[in-house]
Amino acid sequence: MFKVIRKRDGREVPFDEGKITDAIFEAARAVGGEDRQTAMELTIEALKMLKKKFNGHAFSVEDVQDIVEKVLIEAGHARTAKAYILYRDRRTRIRDAKGDLMDAVEEILEETSKENANISNSPSAKMLQIASAASKKYYLTRLIDEDFSLAHQRGDIHIHDLDFYGKTLTCVQIPLGRLLAEGFDNGHGYIRPPKRPASATALAAIILQSSQNDMHGGQSFAFFDRDIAPYVENASDDETYQAMEALVYNLNSMHSRAGAQVPFSSLNVGTETSAAARKVTRNLLLAYEAGLGRGENPIFPNIIFRVQEGVNYNPEDPNYDLFKLALRVAAKRLNPTFSFMDSSFNKEWGDQVSYMGCRTRVMANRRGPAITDGRGNLSFTTINLPRLAIKAERDMQQFYRLLDNMMNLAIRQLYHRFGVQAKLKVKDMPFVMGQGLYLESRGLKDCDPIRDAIVNGTLSVGFIGLAEALTALTGRHHGQDKDAQVLGNEIVARMRRLIDEACEEYDLNYTLLATPAEGLSGRFIGKDRKEYGIIPGVTNKEYYTNSFHVPVNFPISSFEKISLEGIYHKYCNAGHISYVEMASPPVHNPEAMEAIVRHMRDSDMGYAAVNFPVDFCTGCSTLGVINEDKCPRCGSTAIRRVRRITGYLSTVDRFNDSKVAELNDRIIHEF
Structure with a gap:
């Protein structure tokens, strides 16, 4: 009857009516049906409707699918029609994911993603990132519950290290x-x-x-x-x-x-x-x-x-x-x-608390000894705090409702991921588990699941953009206004309370993280700017401010900044970091360096650092602050510029665009 059908990419291919029958039969089987004869009869009705509607003109795959849905509903097969619609939606999402994946591969082949500031542009890095892109698409479309997947894709939350969702642990x-x-x-x-x-x-x-x-x-x-x-x-x-x-x-x-x-x-x-x-x-x-x-x-x-x-x-x-x-x-x-x-x-x-470079902290333990050795973070997910504030439209009750709901979603998503991780076997992590690095992993055999070991790890909900959230809610951030600081303290304290309640509900080590937002800082704000437009003090730059920090471009003394940020460290038991910016290495001013560190300690901080430029000419080995594009001593343009990014050090050439924008906005905090 029909010779060709138009595919989604515009190509015309031979028409095969058997594919319609197969699709109807699979939808029927999904709701308990096993009658292929009925599927064939419904196919005939669909073909009649196609002939009547298109009368010899070319039609597309989508046209056929629309007709099949109509036939199923008119024939009284509502449950099969619903299954067919779900099947169609699933196939669409898988197809879109494949298209997105090919776009991602094309970008990676041009230059690797700078989601992480220590990734190079080497061939092996490209291959690993292509695998990473494929893995992310798989987890979002095949493994993760739809409400979690959609929340991540919308930018309500960010599932960190998504490409490793079901493969391993964080640290x-x-x-x-x-x-x-x-x-x-x-x-x-x-x-x-x-x-x-x-x-x-x-x-x-x-x-x-x-x-x-x-x-x-x-x-x-x-x-x-x-x-x-x-x-x-x-x-x-x-x-x-x-x-x-x-x-x-x-x-x-x-x-x-x-x-x-x-x-x-x-x-x-x-x-x-x-x-x-x-x-x-x-x-x-x-x-x-x-x-x-x-x-x-x-x-x-x-x-x-x-x-x-x-x-x-x-x-x-x-x-x-x-x-x-x-x-x-x-x-x-x-x-x-x-x-x-x-x-x-x-x-x-005592002196048993240890940190990791980006800020991670693991100490208390509901399921075993409260020690640091042999433990780490299992995974973490960050909520988009500014988006909740924007949506609340300065209604604090609405903001707290949105916050509670989003925290609950993130907590449930982490529990889902824990369930996936718990099914991993020792042989999947042969050194960490096989050699007993992880607490309670000694004695497990190759094919044993790792659940009994990883209950000692932590599941962390993180946040970024407290400053922008406060601006959206009150018009001023916590560096500008004392009342905003009080509100910031209230918001973060509430998040910590919800985390502590999750510990009781799930009997797992849930913790609150001051997220090290690297690639994420630009991802969230890009989505929010597209949806809500330019909001002064909120979406009018290229990044959201790291965790609870005072914005990097806000003029404030180092001591004031430390005092303001210090109150938040106690809530963020999964990890936290604060730092101040100096104009140059304070090698000739050790008193200032010591005074700053002592004030950090007196402000109840847990982990902190002092930032300044460190530039190195690879031509003549000059070390110092090189403000020009070339070395003042030898004229070389090969300058290696080291800066701190989210706790670790890296070279500026490996920063992503959002972090370059943030770096350029950083101002010096006077002593």
């Missing part, structure tokens, strides 16, 4: 001491315990690399000074320094992470007072201060120096000299960052 604090003492197997045979400092740090780098291959997030040593101390007890300072230098070199050159990146590594140090542990910390800081081979600023590891009264905070404390050294190195190299053991929410655990 872990690695029990380095046990692995070094017992040895380990990373897939090609047993590696025995080391005896000398160089061997210990070489194996530490291998452990970071091996763990990174099993996970998509950061890798950290919670007690690096304590765990390396046994291997330097009989070593000289020179031998220890060489071992630390080699570690820094390795962690800046092992391109093994997804996207041809080096592992996102963090080392926590500072509160161990034995002679050997002090030697580890001192030489690690000195090696980092020296930089790479020509004096370049290292990107990794992110060194986190624990500050604690009675240990290193006051002149009479045993590690005060290490605190002073840490300040000196940070004044030149941006690292170390500083964590504060005396803050109201860390103090109960």
Whole structure:
């Protein structure tokens, strides 16, 4: 009867009426039907209707589908019609996903996505990102519940590391001491315990690399000074320094992470007072201060120096000299960052709280011991706080209704993801689980699910754009107005209360995260600008402000900024970070550096840093602030510009457009 049909891409292909029968029969089977004869009869009715409507003219696939729906309904097969409509919608979403995927592949082949500031533009990075794009489309269209998938696609929430949704976990604090003492197997045979400092740090780098291959997030040593101390007890300072230098070199050159990146590594140090542990910390800081081979600023590891009264905070404390050294190195190299053991929410655990470079914190535990080693974040999802404020139209009751609903959705989505992750087997994460890095994973066999181990991890709901949300609600953000600061405190406290209630309801470690918004900062605002237009102080730039931070372009002193942001740290038990901007490395003003860090501690912060430009001419090795496009000494334009982004360091050429815009807007916070 009909010879051709027009496909969605415009091509004409041979018409096959059997495909109509197949589609009707599959829809009928979805509601319990098994009568193919009826499907054939309904096909004949559809063909008659097509002939009557188009009378020999060409028609499309969509035209046929519209006719089939009409025939089913008129013939009294309402349930089959509904199943057919759902089938049609599912096929459309899958087809659209494929089209979007091909568009994404085309973009990646041109240049890799800068969603993460440490991804290169290498061939391997491109291949990994193509796989990532395919994985995201699969999870959104095939695995994730539709309400969660649509919320992510609309920009109500952001499911972080979506491409790894059902493959692995985010991060872990690695029990380095046990692995070094017992040895380990990373897939090609047993590696025995080391005896000398160089061997210990070489194996530490291998452990970071091996763990990174099993996970998509950061890798950290919670007690690096304590765990390396046994291997330097009989070593000289020179031998220890060489071992630390080699570690820094390795962690800046092992391109093994997804996207041809080096592992996102963090080392926590500072509160161990034995002679050997002090030697580890001192030489690690000195090696980092020296930089790479020509004096370049290292990107990794992110060194986190624990500050604690009675240990290193006051002149009479045993590690005060290490605190002073840490300040000196940070004044030149941006690292170390500083964590504060005396803050109201860390103090109960003494010096046991550890952080990771972007800001992650894991401590309390409903399902096991409250320790840091062997635990990490399982996954996190961020809510679009400014969008809720825009939609509320300055009605606070409406805003809180929207906030509660969105928090609930994010909590349920994380529980869904936990269920998927819990079904993974030990063999799916052969190093992290197979070698017992994760708490309670020792003793599990290759085919055992990892649920009993990962109940010790955290599920985190995050937020960004508190400043823009406050502006949408009140006309002013918390840096501009005391009442807005009170409201900001109320909003974040409410989110934390909802998180604590989720802990009770699900008996899992839900936590609240001050999200490290990198690619996300531009994604949310782009969608909101498209839907709601330009709103001054809200959608009129290229990014939303990071978590609870005061906007980067708002003129405020460093001490004021610290005081304002300090109140939010206690609510964000999944992680938090604050920082202030200086015009140049404060190497000649150590008093200012120390005063700022001490004020961070006194403002009840948990984790913080000081930012400034670090520029390096690769032509003549000049290190400093280079404001021009070329080096003032040799004229080279090959300038390596290191800046902090969401907690970690990176070079500006790897920042995405939103983060470049944010970087350009940052103003100096006067002392």
